[in-house]
Structures are given as C-alpha cells and as structure tokens.
Amino acid sequence: MCLAIPARIVELEGDKAVVDAMGNRWKAKTTLLPEVKLGDLVLIHAGFAISTIDEEEAKKTWQLIAEINDFNETQNKISG
C-alpha cells in the first residue's frame, strides 16, 4: 500500500489539485509539495502529491501499474 501513482496536475487552486493518470482523474492536494505548478508530473499517495517525477519514470510506473492490474484481474478469475 506504499505505492504512489504518477499523475499530471491538470487543475490547481491553492493546494487543491485535480490530477490525471492514464485518463483517470481525481482530486489531490499539494500541501506537501507547495512549489508544484500546473502541468507538473507528481507522485500521488493517499490523496497527496509527495514528489515530482520525470516523464520517463512516470511512464514506466504507469506501465507497471497496468500490468499489476491486469495480473490481479487474471488472478481473480483463477481464484473464482
């Protein structure tokens, strides 16, 4: 549960942001990373941006998450 997800800041007002990862959008806060700007890529964990991240690294993590999700779905099918 310590996995943070890379996402792009697509809306930002004060410390309230809307972030986008792989087309999914949700609300997050930038309280722990006050210097971020609109359009920045960040790691989100439990609703908070905890670090900035570069494009290449973000893409690799998205891929990894997609694979894990795929895998979990397959597993659910296997285990009933």
Added chain:
Amino acid sequence: MLDRINKAQNMIETACKKLGKQINIMEVCGTHTVSIFRNGIRTILPDNLKLLSGPGCPVCVTDQSYIDNVLQIADNKDCLIATYGDMIRVPGKGGSLETKQTTANVKIVLSSEDALQLAKDNPDKTVVFIAVGFETTTPATAVAIKEAHADSVDNFCVLSGHKLVVPAMKALVSTKNDHIDAFLCPGHVSVIIGYNSYKEIVEDYGRPCVVAGFEPIQIIEGLAEICRQLADGKTKLESVYSAVVTAEGNTIAQKIIEECFEPADGYWRGLGEIEKSTLKIKDKYSKFDALKRFDITETPVEDTSGCQCGEVLCGLIDPPQCKLFGKTCTINTPIGPCMVSSEGACAAWYKYSLKEKP
C-alpha cells in the same frame, strides 16, 4: 534494457561466486515483494542468493490488538469507521471489518481527506479514521488532523496505527535474527524519509542498504549493487532510484508528521514491541486521538489461529513452511494478514506458486 539486465545479472553472479556462501537479502517493502514474484526475479538469481520478504506491508505488521480495537469501536452505533480498503478483510478476534459491514457503519476511503469530509457531512456521527501505513501514508493523516483542528471538526478522530520503517529494520538486525545480510529499501517510503535515514543501519550494523524503485530492472540493479558491496566488503548507502528519492527526502512532509505525531514504543505483528517504532498523536491534538476518545489501552493479544505470519515477516520461514499454507489458509480463505493483503508474502507465494515453483 536487456544490456542493463545482463550487466546486473552478471554482477550478481560474479559477486555471489566470490562470496561462496549463502547470502540473504531482505526486500523490506510489500510492493517489491509483488514485483519480484510477478517478474520471476527469484528464478534468475544464483542458488546461494536468497530473498526474504520483510515487514514492509503495513497491513501485515498491524498487531491483532489494533484490529480488535477497531472492531470494538465499530460496535458503537454513533460511529462511522473510515478505512483504507486494504484493512477491510484483516481478521481480529471477532471477525473483520468486512464481516462487521452488515451491522456497523464502515466506509472505505482513498485518503484521509475523504475521511475528514465524511465527518463534515455527518455531524451527528463520530468518524474514526483507521490510519495505518508507513511514512508514505502518515503525512496525509497529519494534514487531516491539522485541518480538523483548524476547522474545529470535532466529530473526527484518528486511530493511529502508523509505523516507522527504520526502527523495525534495526530490530530485525539487532535481535530476532542475524541472518539478514542486506536490505533492499522501499522506494516510496524513502521519497518521504530520504535515503540518509538508513545511515545507522549501514554504519552501525554493517548492512548494505540500497533504495530501489519497483520496476524489475531497478530491483535487479539494486540487488546487483548490494551483492557488489557484500563481495567487496564495503558497506555503503546507495539509491538506484535517484529519479525521485533524495538524501533528505520530503522535508515538508517530515515536518508535518513531526508536528502531529511523536514516536512511541509499539507492537508489531511478529516482531513484538519495538522501541520508538510507532507514531502516537501529540498532546496538542489529543482531542483527535481515538485512543483517548474511546479510552482504549493498547495491550498485545496472543494469536491462537496457528498463523505464522510473525516468522514470515522476520524472514525466518518462507510461507510454504507454515503448516496452514495452501491447506486451510488460501487466497479465498485467508487466515493471517500476510495472505489477506495483496502485498503480503503469503499471498504472493500462493498466487505465483500456481504458475511456477518459486
């Protein structure tokens, strides 16, 4: 990419041959455990290199007494329990939050902010946030407590089950067993605490600590770096995850944690009581402390199910060595938290041994 993998694999092989004895590396983090199994990393390692899954899944290390306290609070009709989904199936003495869902108000939230919002939306209920997690998760809880304080959301409180990674690692190398040669350190916990936090383990306990991300290549390169250090007899602090992990970490997050919490001695499943390893809410915010609000004292309980999660979490046994593994304890009928949690070592072994012999 293949080049990098080959290079790292060669480094591991050369180092392990030079060492010529059994080497045990503990991957501290549950997300590493999953990635290692999913990518078959164990199958490409030399025979004398063994990976041990450590206490890095917050769900797995939560003591049963914590779950029992949660269940006890859940019986209170005026309460709403707000919890991360991960905790919902963990068994306590009298069932789990999942089994309670029919009789009690249990809501799954994705963040502490959602829990706080739940309190604002339900002023006639006391919302109790089940706050588990390591340093990655703690800042979110701290911000919610500060906001509740600032906005006087008096019907919000937190049952802190937050834990610190480094004291547990120290406990593992100082008492329980000395068969851990090195640590592969968690990526996203280190984003917050910074890799300098492992300094003491490297310098005082002589164990290499290497921080790695979650991709297979980063894990393999992390292991290669550890093997190289062990073979050269030079222990050092290293991060192969420099894209996001710095030496100091996120200092703003650290300050916010410090403002709301202080380290206290606390219980871990399997590891027992560890000095200054859990976080308790500071007096300044005591009104948001569920322990105080419900007058709960923390006492450890004996687990009588026969589950050996404790030994699994310390790297003393592999899950299949547990008598219940694959028999009464399976993914569909989990008995202990290491099988319940998707990041638990028992769950990872169970899922992957369906496909291959790890």
